[in-house]
Amino acid sequence: MTTTDPEPTDRVGADADPQAAPDRVPNGDPLLQVTDLKTNFTSDRGRVQAVRGVTFTLDRGKTLGIVGESGSGKSVLARSIMGLMPSNATRTGSVRYDGKEVLNAPLKVMREYWGDQMSMVFQDPMTALNPVMRVGKQITESIHEHLDVSKDYANESALKILQSVGIPEAKRRLRQYPHELSGGMRQRVMIAIALACGPKLLFADEPTTALDVTVQAQILDLLQEQQRERFMAVMLVTHDLGVVAGRADDIAVMYAGQIVERAPAKTLFSDMAHPYTEALLQSIPKLEMPNHTRLQAIGGRPPDLVNPPQGCKFSPRCPYAQDKCREVEPPLEEHGTPGHAFACFYPVNSPEGAEALARNRSSNLARTNTTDPTAVVS
């Protein structure tokens, strides 16, 4: 996330490919630099603040995992960066792609980027593929859009890319319609379409949510493999910490349209600081838990983004919350480990946090939920 990542990465990065690196990295700018991005939607109820000031950088070839529950603004963030917005959306801040400002760039300019430079894999391959167009056609369409190549060459490329995403009998599949393929195959086709023009930045918007659990890992492995081969940066949006656990270089946890914690993946899991991150992790059922253990849900609901509460947006649901949290919004700042930033006054595993938790428990002020499994869940 930060350009000076102290964590040695076990992935193939710029350093691992010294020959290709220089011309792949034409300047010192990070591939994607997002600064204070805000996205609002005008609706009948008022202004919906879907993304409320997000800042991060993503380097070439790296993976950033964006994690958060439904309605946290993670999908909107991905679409805001790419610029795939409905007409009632307004965006402010800055999105620099390869050193160039692309936020609110004219549609004509963005079209040059879409598909060619940045691309997106959608959540549900059932709806994201055109039901009446042959698979091959859907792949070649974007090749023709961006590259001035012959029909034969485009068909040849489509066949190759379909083979590379692990589709058996690729030649026959090119002539098929989406409904003739299984869910996993469709998502592979979706990935093939997204990769057809060789983008440098791929947004994967919950790419496995609509898929069978057994296929999820295959698709994620495929994405990772393609990423390595193509030296592509990936922004992996998911609600599942488990999906990003072994795959992301950095993880950003989003809540109510903001990043509340971001850190290199290992740091986040070993040394999480934000109570929301902790709650997310605790909500994952574990194998070693006895049968019929009650799942640890996070009590309450995400805040209303038309009228967000004052102070920390997580405070109404937070077992650590103090009066200060309900009045002042904590800033996202780096503490301790470089690259590890979080927005909390009473972080987990800190003396302040422990004290706050103890105080809440003793005064029975604990709000809707606590981290104690025996506590009454409202």
Added chain:
Amino acid sequence: MSMVSNYAGLEPEMASGIIHDDISTETGDGVTKKKVPFGAYLAAAWMSLLLVGILGAPYLPLSDPNESIAGLQEVPPFQVTDHILGGDSNGRDLLARTVYGARVSMEVAVSAVMFGLIIGGALGLLSGYYRGKVGNVLVSLFDILLAFPPLVLALALVAVLKGDPASGKGLPTVVILILALGIVSIPVLARITRANTLAWGQRDFVTAARAQGAKNSRIIIREILPNVLPAMISIALLGIAVTIIAEGGLGILGVSVEPPTATWGTIIADGRTALRDSPYIVFVPCIAVFLTVLSLNYLGDVVRDRFDVRESAL
């Protein structure tokens, strides 16, 4: 105890019966292709017959449709072997008039609906895709056109398009009819297209196409249109039927093709004076219209079922 054993004894049979049923329906739905219904062959036969009549009228052993034959005035069908469908009030051969009338009627109806489909379809796609100001303006236009009773609108359009008869110039009557009936069909076709475009335009694959850098024109034509087309064609086939009848309406009002040229509409218009004594004069073209409309709709459904590759069709 006996009840229990009875129950236990019955259960496997019941269970196997249920399972067997499940399997058979599943394979029935999943594997076998849809059979072409028998009616489709009848419809195809009628349309072929009509096509032969339309294309081959001059080469068929038919009488001159405009020639009055002595003694054939108001002769009912199946009385005279040479003139199987009998004659109208002027002694003109009804079979010949119906066949020649089919040429004009079908030409007008098909062309008018094509015209309406192209213009209305394009406007519907645009208004459904660009939902802002463009869409609202177009929808208001459709509403204004729809507010007129269709026949009155067609009549007004014919009057306007005909221009000043004294000048002697102007478009041929058939072209005027096509334009007038075509314009009348625009709002209906446009609204159907728009409704479908609204639904399909919000699917993820449209966003996905945008995310690949597709231009709006390409999204409309290549992504949305193929999905909307089946609905458009279904309505257009119905539109042909309505247009044949509307042309008849204009014929009754005397603004269709000039006599003595036969169309299904003008045959009905001519025959209505003799409706009490010789109703068959009106029935013959009416049956032709009925069979054509029925066949078109039937074939339209069959074609759609066969070639719809979407999930919902399975």
